[in-house]
Amino acid sequence: SVPAAILSALSVAARGGVLFKGGAALETLAKVETFAFDKTGTLTTGKQEIVDIHCEGDEALFLARLAGIEAQSEHPIATAIRQHVAARGIVPLPVREARAVPGEGMVAVDDEGVIWAGNARLAQRMGARAAETLALPAVLENAPRTLVLLGRGAKILGGVTCEDRPRDSTPAGLAALRAGGVGQIAMLTGDRRAVAERIGAELGIGADEIHADLRPEDKVKIVADLTARGRVAFVGDGVNDAAALARADVGIAMGVAGSEVALQAADVALLADDISRLSEAHRLAGRTARIIR
Numbered sequence: 059s060v061p062a063a064i065l066s067a068l069s070v071a072a073r074g075g076v077l078f079k080g081g082a083a084l085e086t087l088a089k090v091e092t093f094a095f096d097k098t099g100t101l102t103t104g105k106q107e108i109v110d111i112h113c114e115g116d117e118a119l120f121l122a123r124l125a126g127i128e129a130q131s132e133h134p135i136a137t138a139i140r141q142h143v144a145a146r147g148i149v150p151l152p153v154r155e156a157r158a159v160p161g162e163g164m165v166a167v168d169d170e171g172v173i174w175a176g177n178a179r180l181a182q183r184m185g186a187r188a189a190e191t192l193a194l195p196a197v198l199e200n201a202p203r204t205l206v207l208l209g210r211g212a213k214i215l216g217g218v219t220c221e222d223r224p225r226d227s228t229p230a231g232l233a234a235l236r237a238g239g240v241g242q243i244a245m246l247t248g249d250r251r252a253v254a255e256r257i258g259a260e261l262g263i264g265a266d267e268i269h270a271d272l273r274p275e276d277k278v279k280i281v282a283d284l285t286a287r288g289r290v291a292f293v294g295d296g297v298n299d300a301a302a303l304a305r306a307d308v309g310i311a312m313g314v315a316g317s318e319v320a321l322q323a324a325d326v327a328l329l330a331d332d333i334s335r336l337s338e339a340h341r342l343a344g345r346t347a348r349i350i351r
């Protein structure tokens with residue numbers, strides 16, 4: 059039977075918005091030494107602002123195409139693009155056969171053929187080389203912002219950059235984890251390194267603890283590598299994170315907006331989008347472990 063101290067700790071945690079799937083997850087959390095975080099939507103708000111737009115020809119037509127394909131995606135980037143385009147009164151052009159390429163973007167078909175939206179990795183997959191098909195300004199290529207390219211087959215039609223900010227609660231949440239004895243804090247992201255390092259610098263996460271340009275399967279590999287140094291908790295918001303959540307010693311799904319798959323893969327659900335709740339749960343787990351030992 060489950061010790062009374064654990065049952066009581068589970069209910070205290072639940073009142074603080076941290077739902078454990080069972081006592082074992084609480085006991086494992088007490089031993090966690092590394093917290094690995096997804097970036098977009100976990101450390102950051104996930105509410106992206108469009109900063110730069112660059113395309114060949116008519117910008118409204120470009121945005122109508124981009125929003126048309128992003129209408130088929132649930133990614134926070136897609137939401138931002140749709141909202142920006144709608145606010146400008148531009149009507150998205152419909153696409154069909156849309157499919158997500160996890161960690162890269164979207165591919166679909168419209169009246170003129172194959173159309174795609176995503177990062178440089180997707181561009182490469184589609185046979186496009188930015189320099190050959192469209193001279194992207196340096197501000198798009200090198201800015202520490204997320205770059206979304208729109209392409210037709212091997213041709214790049216244009217790109218937009220977007221950025222989001224750390225959640226207000228993130229710095230204090232990370233500080234509390236460190237104060238509570240967590241040895242290592244790592245960032246795992248599918249975004250490009252320049253963006254990850256900009257956010258990392260704001261949060262005191264060093265470049266050597268930042269893993270960028272990851273596909274979902276790369277996140278699983280990094281989580282596995284980190285377990286060589288001790289127990290690992292992975293915290294993700296859901297989009298594309300289910301496998302990493304499952305691989306971690308403790309998978310923590312954040313936000314009620316987190317996907318159903320993520321909640322299934324996780325051991326813990328964090329109801330509020332506030333990681334300071336994590337350090338409270340980590341300390342509670344530690345105290346409980348000392349009581350029952």
Ligand code: ADP
Nearest residue numbers: 098131133136161162163176177247248249298
């Ligand atoms: P993360 O949450 O770590 O940023 P994701 O795996 O969700 O990771 O996404 C990784 C990258 O894939 C994004 O930074 C973006 O460049 C690209 N991407 C994913 N989905 C889309 C989309 N719908 N539109 C454009 N780019 C996308």
Ligand code: MG
Nearest residue numbers: 096098099297
């Ligand atoms: Mg994410």
